[in-house]
Amino acid sequence: MSRKVAVIGMGHVGSTVAHYIVANGFADDLVLIDSNEDKVNADALDLKDAMPNLPYHTNIVVNDYSALKDAEVVVSAVGNIKLQDQPQADRFVELPFTRDAVKDVAPKIKASGFSGKLVVISNPVDVITSLYQKLTGLPKNQVIGTGTLLDSARMKRVVADKFNVDPRSVSGYNLGEHGNSQFTAWSTVRVLDQPITKLAAERNIDLPELDKESKLGGWYVFKGKKYTSYGVATAAVRLVNVILSDARTELPVSNFREEYDVYLSYPAIVGRQGIVEQSQLDLTEEELQKLQNSANFIKQKYNESL
Numbered sequence: 001m002s003r004k005v006a007v008i009g010m011g012h013v014g015s016t017v018a019h020y021i022v023a024n025g026f027a028d029d030l031v032l033i034d035s036n037e038d039k040v041n042a043d044a045l046d047l048k049d050a051m052p053n054l055p056y057h058t059n060i061v062v063n064d065y066s067a068l069k070d071a072e073v074v075v076s077a078v079g080n081i082k083l084q085d086q087p088q089a090d091r092f093v094e095l096p097f098t099r100d101a102v103k104d105v106a107p108k109i110k111a112s113g114f115s116g117k118l119v120v121i122s123n124p125v126d127v128i129t130s131l132y133q134k135l136t137g138l139p140k141n142q143v144i145g146t147g148t149l150l151d152s153a154r155m156k157r158v159v160a161d162k163f164n165v166d167p168r169s170v171s172g173y174n175l176g177e178h179g180n181s182q183f184t185a186w187s188t189v190r191v192l193d194q195p196i197t198k199l200a201a202e203r204n205i206d207l208p209e210l211d212k213e214s215k216l217g218g219w220y221v222f223k224g225k226k227y228t229s230y231g232v233a234t235a236a237v238r239l240v241n242v243i244l245s246d247a248r249t250e251l252p253v254s255n256f257r258e259e260y261d262v263y264l265s266y267p268a269i270v271g272r273q274g275i276v277e278q279s280q281l282d283l284t285e286e287e288l289q290k291l292q293n294s295a296n297f298i299k300q301k302y303n304e305s306l
């Protein structure tokens with residue numbers, strides 16, 4: 001069976017996802033879709049120009065929704081990032097735009113007969129993931145938001161810098177909304193093979209300060225270049241690869257949790273069928289309360305978006 005992936009929305013993020021996939025031969029077939037015909041055709045040509053110097057071949061199809069029918073994974077990176085370029089903006093300034101984009105894109109995905117996994121990057125990602133699930137009618141376990149996979153990576157960068165280790169030597173999760181109500185669940189974080197809470201107490205490290213730093217990571221990048229791309233694209237492609245290879249990897253992604261009745265980030269096992277099992281963390285009372293607050297916020301915003 002060939003590995004067929006589609007990217008819808010070929011802006012900064014979608015084109016970075018596409019390049020990462022093509023440069024590493026992660027897919028045999030790649031469908032690229034964008035309402036901006038000139039941009040998506042230019043990107044397709046540019047990617048084809050990369051191929052003679054790459055060790056892999058990828059078949060590229062442009063702006064053909066019917067090609068999604070037998071795709072394994074569709075990635076949504078539709079949006080309008082310029083809307084976030086204003087003082088005090090948060091990810092919700094994009095909601096009216098992305099909500100309308102989903103209303104345009106989701107019926108076309110559905111009409112194609114697509115029955116694979118939908119990976120959602122578009123912001124505000126937890127609300128948009130819910131909308132996609134509702135409008136495509138795909139099973140909940142097949143619609144997954146990148147969620148705090150990126151924020152957990154930012155947390156690992158901050159902790160790794162503090163302890164002077166590789167960020168891959170830090171484990172643990174940021175939970176809840178990919179947005180302001182998220183938080184680092186310090187009870188889950190380990191570094192130097194110790195709980196970070198123990199090390200922080202011994203070394204006088206201010207964990208709330210590290211939490212703030214990791215939360216601000218996205219804004220630091222955005223401030224400098226007016227978009228973010230490499231961190232999120234790498235997270236999204238990791239998720240795509242986990243699905244394609246049926247890896248059953250535990251990832252903090254936005255998935256539907258019955259007890260909160262909403263999509264939010266909480267670690268789950270991801271494989272070829274999408275979310276194949278949901279993890280259960282031993283969170284502290286304070287963390288449970290933060291997660292509930294984050295869930296309430298996402299749910300309120302989702303209900304307002306309908």
Ligand SMILES: NC(=O)c1ccc[n+]([C@@H]2O[C@H](COP(=O)([O-])OP(=O)(O)OC[C@H]3O[C@@H](n4cnc5c(N)ncnc54)[C@H](O)[C@@H]3O)[C@@H](O)[C@H]2O)c1
Nearest residue numbers: 009010011012013034035078079080081101121122123232
């Ligand atoms: N979840 C995360 O962690 C995360 C991180 C970074 C960015 N994002 C989000 O990803 C999205 C994309 O970011 P970006 O910087 O690439 O934005 P961008 O504005 O550069 O690109 C968005 C692309 O979507 C296309 N598009 C819009 N509506 C469409 C439609 N109905 N059909 C087809 N194509 C459509 C546009 O033509 C454009 O090329 C944004 O919503 C952004 O906020 C999410």
